[in-house]
Amino acid sequence: MKEVPMSTCEREFILSAIRDRKRIDGRQTYDYRRLKVAFGMERGCCIVELGDTKVLAQVSGKIEQPKKNRPTEGSIIINLELSPMASPAFEPGRPTESGIEMNRILERNIRDSRAVDTESLCIVAGEKVWCIRADIHVLNDEGNIMDAASIAAITALSHFRRPDVSVMGEEVTVHSPEDRDPVPLSVHHMPVCVTFAFFDQGEFLLVDPTRSEERVMNGRMVVGMNMHREICTLMMSGGMLLVKEQVLRCSQIATVKVAEIIELIQKALDKDAQARQAGEKCGFAESVPSNKITTNKKEPTSVDTTAAAQHASQVIQEAGPVDKPVSNMLVQAPGTVQIGEGLVNTWQVDDEDMESEEDSTKKTATNGREAVAVSKPTERKRPVKTVSHAEDSGSEEEEKVVLYQGDVEMKSTEEPDATTLKQPTSSNSDKPAKKKGKKKKAAQK
Amino acid sequence: MADSVGKVVIPGDVLSEFRASEKTSKVALGPGLRQDGEEVLVTKSGILRHKEPNLYWIDCHQRRYIPAKGEDVIGIVTVKSGDVYRVDIGATQPATLSYLAFEGATKRNRPNVKVGDLVFAKLLVANKDMEPELVCIDSGGHSSGYGVIPANGGFMFHTSLNLVRKMLSPNCDILKFLGKNVPFETAVGVNGRIWVKAKTVKDTIVVANAIASSEHMTNAQIRTMIRQLLDKLSGF
Numbered sequence: 135m136k137e138v139p140m141s142t143c144e145r146e147f148i149l150s151a152i153r154d155r156k157r158i159d160g161r162q163t164y165d166y167r168r169l170k171v172a173f174g175m176e177r178g179c180c181i182v183e184l185g186d187t188k189v190l191a192q193v194s195g196k197i198e199q200p201k202k203n204r205p206t207e208g209s210i211i212i213n214l215e216l217s218p219m220a221s222p223a224f225e226p227g228r229p230t231e232s233g234i235e236m237n238r239i240l241e242r243n244i245r246d247s248r249a250v251d252t253e254s255l256c257i258v259a260g261e262k263v264w265c266i267r268a269d270i271h272v273l274n275d276e277g278n279i280m281d282a283a284s285i286a287a288i289t290a291l292s293h294f295r296r297p298d299v300s301v302m303g304e305e306v307t308v309h310s311p312e313d314r315d316p317v318p319l320s321v322h323h324m325p326v327c328v329t330f331a332f333f334d335q336g337e338f339l340l341v342d343p344t345r346s347e348e349r350v351m352n353g354r355m356v357v358g359m360n361m362h363r364e365i366c367t368l369m370m371s372g373g374m375l376l377v378k379e380q381v382l383r384c385s386q387i388a389t390v391k392v393a394e395i396i397e398l399i400q401k402a403l404d405k406d407a408q409a410r411q412a413g414e415k416c417g418f419a420e421s422v423p424s425n426k427i428t429t430n431k432k433e434p435t436s437v438d439t440t441a442a443a444q445h446a447s448q449v450i451q452e453a454g455p456v457d458k459p460v461s462n463m464l465v466q467a468p469g470t471v472q473i474g475e476g477l478v479n480t481w482q483v484d485d486e487d488m489e490s491e492e493d494s495t496k497k498t499a500t501n502g503r504e505a506v507a508v509s510k511p512t513e514r515k516r517p518v519k520t521v522s523h524a525e526d527s528g529s530e531e532e533e534k535v536v537l538y539q540g541d542v543e544m545k546s547t548e549e550p551d552a553t554t555l556k557q558p559t560s561s562n563s564d565k566p567a568k569k570k571g572k573k574k575k576a577a578q579k
Numbered sequence: 580m581a582d583s584v585g586k587v588v589i590p591g592d593v594l595s596e597f598r599a600s601e602k603t604s605k606v607a608l609g610p611g612l613r614q615d616g617e618e619v620l621v622t623k624s625g626i627l628r629h630k631e632p633n634l635y636w637i638d639c640h641q642r643r644y645i646p647a648k649g650e651d652v653i654g655i656v657t658v659k660s661g662d663v664y665r666v667d668i669g670a671t672q673p674a675t676l677s678y679l680a681f682e683g684a685t686k687r688n689r690p691n692v693k694v695g696d697l698v699f700a701k702l703l704v705a706n707k708d709m710e711p712e713l714v715c716i717d718s719g720g721h722s723s724g725y726g727v728i729p730a731n732g733g734f735m736f737h738t739s740l741n742l743v744r745k746m747l748s749p750n751c752d753i754l755k756f757l758g759k760n761v762p763f764e765t766a767v768g769v770n771g772r773i774w775v776k777a778k779t780v781k782d783t784i785v786v787a788n789a790i791a792s793s794e795h796m797t798n799a800q801i802r803t804m805i806r807q808l809l810d811k812l813s814g815f
Binding site for chain 1: 695
C-alpha cells in the first residue's frame with residue numbers, strides 16, 4: 135500500500151519551523167525523543183521505544199560449522215525486518231533498497247567493529263562454532279528506525295546468554311540452564327548509531343528526525359560510535375554536500391548523545407539483572423506500562439443515602455420499644471456497665487458459658503428479634519472496648535463485655551438493629567467508590 | 580445490551596437486550612455493530628454508546644476514513660489527470676475532483692491547483708461501489724468556504740476520526756477556548772485531518788499540539804491544559 139502523500143503545506147511548514155529553530159513536537163534541535171528500553175522474559179529479547187518508534191530485537195544462537203577460512207571464529211548475523219505492520223510504506227517480502235542499506239549499517243556497526251568477540255564463540259576449531267543471530271523487527275515506524283534498531287541490537291546482544299558448552303575429548307556437551315548457568319557473550323564495546331537529518335543543503339541539522347522530518351530532509355548522516363569516542367560507522371546518504379566542519383560538529387554531538395544512550399542501556403541492563411537475581415517478575419508485561427483507557431474517567435460522586443436512611447427509620451418504627459437490654463444491664467463500677475451476663479461469650483467458650491448461653495437463648499426465645507438485635511451490637515463492640523479496657527486496668531476481664539455508659543444509653547435509646555444495618559452499608563458503599571476514582575486519576579497521570 | 584453502554588467492547592462480543600423506544604420498537608445499529616442472524620456482533624473495539632430513543636454505536640480510535648455523502652474533508656491532490664484531479668482523502672480509494680467543481684471555473688478558466696495542494700471539499704458521491712467524488716462549491720455555485728487551502732504558514736496534521744468528531748460536537752470547548760486565547764484559522768475535515776494557521780510558526784505548533792493531545796480529555800482538563808500551554812508560551 136502506498137504511504138499517505140505529503141502535502142506542500144506540511145512540507146513548507148516543517149521547513150519554516152526548522153528555519154525558525156523549532157520542531158513540531160516541541161523538541162530542541164539536538165534532543166532525542168523519550169528513549170525506553172524494556173526486556174522480555176527470554177534472555178536476548180528487548181524492545182526499544184524512541185518516542186512512537188518501536189523496535190523489537192531477539193537474539194538466538196545455534197551451533198554450526200565455521201567458514202573454511204576462519205575456522206576458530208563464530209558468526210554473527212544481523213537481520214532487520216521491515217514489515218508492513220511498521221508502516222504502510224513497507225512491502226512484505228523482498229527487502230527494499232533502504233532496508234538493505236540499514237541492515238548493512240547495522241552489520242558494519244556491530245559485527246565489523248568487532249563489538250562482540252567471535253573467537254570466544256568457537257567450540258571445536260574447524261568443526262563447531264556458535265552462530266549468533268539478531269533479528270530486529272520494526273514494530274512501528276515514526277522516524278529514525280536506524281538509531282532504535284542499533285540500540286535494540288546491541289542491548290539484546292548484551293542481554294543474551296548462550297548455553298554453556300563443555301568439550302571432553304571428542305564429545306561436546308551443551309548444558310541446559312538448570313545444569314550450568316548460561317554464559318553471556320563477550321561484548322567489548324557498545325556501538326550506537328546517531329542519525330542527523332540535514333535541511334536546506336546541509337545548513338540546518340536535526341538529531342533524531344521524526345517520520346515527517348525524514349520525508350522533508352535533504353539528506354542524512356548516520357554516525358555509529360561507542361563510549362570510547364571511536365567511530366564505528368559513518369554513512370551519508372541523500373544528494374547533498376557537507377563541509378568538513380559540519381561532519382566534525384556532528385561527530386562531536388554524537389559523542390555526547392552516545393554517552394547518554396549507553397548510560398541508559400547500562401541502567402536498564404543492571405535493573406533487569408537485579409530483578410532477575412532477586413527473582414522478581416521481569417518481562418514486557420512488567421516493564422511496559424499499561425496506560426490503557428478502558429472507560430471514560432468517572433468523577434468521584436457522593437453516594438445517595440436517603441433510601442438507606444428511610445429504610446432504617448422504617449425498621450425503627452416497626453421494631454417497637456426495647457426494654458430487655460436495659461434490664462440486663464449491670465453497673466459494675468462507676469463508668470462501666472455490663473450487658474447480658476452469660477449471654478455473649480464466644481471468645482473462650484467454657485462449658486459453663488455454653489450452658490448459660492443455652493439458658494439465655496431459651497429465655498430470650500420468647501422475645502425473638504429483640505434478643506438477637508441486642509447480641510449483635512455487643513459482639514461488634516467487643517474488640518474495641520476490650521482493648522481500651524486492657525489498656526486502662528490491665529486486668530483480664532475479656533469474657534466480660536464492657537461498654538461505656540454513654541454508649542449503652544445511646545444503644546438503648548436508639549434501635550440497635552437499625553444502627554448496625556446503617557453503618558456498614560454507608561461506609562462500604564462510600565469508600566471503594568472514592569478509591570476507584572483516585573486510582574483512575576493516577577492511571578491517567 | 581443495556582448494562583454495557585459506556586463500557587469497552589471488543590470485536591466478537593455478542594450484544595443483546597437492546598432498549599428501544601415504545602414508538603418504533605426498532606433499534607438502529609451504528610458504526611461498529613453488525614447484525615448476524617439473530618445476534619448483534621461487535622466489529623470494532625471501543626466504547627459502546629447509546630442515544631435515545633434507539634441508537635447504538637461504538638466510539639473507537641479509528642484513523643481509516645470511510646467516506647459518507649455530504650461530509651467535509653481535507654484532501655491532498657496527488658495527480659492531475661485529464662479533467663479531474665485525484666485527491667487522497669485517507670479512504671481506501673482516492674477521490675476525484677473535477678476542475679469544474681470550483682467557484683467561477685469554466686472550461687477555459689481552470690482553477691490553479693497543483694499536485695501536493697490541500698483542498699477543503701465536500702463529498703458529493705460516496706458509496707461502496709463507486710469512487711468518491713468531491714466538489715468545492717455548494718449547490719448555488721459559490722465556494723462557501725471550500726477550495727484550495729493556501730500553503731503559506733498553515734500546518735495540516737492527521738488525527739483519529741474520533742477526535743475530529745469530538746472537536747466538532749457543540750459541547751466540546753477546545754476550539755472555543757483555544758480561539759479566545761490564541762487567534763487562529765482552522766479547517767477540520769472529518770477524515771481526521773486538521774489544518775491550522777496562527778500568526779506565527781510557534782503559535783501554530785502550539786495550537787496543533789493542543790488539539791492533538793486533547794483526544795482523551797474532559798472539557799475541564801482541556802481548559803487546564805490550554806492554560807498551562809499559554810503560560811509556557813508567554814514565558815512564565
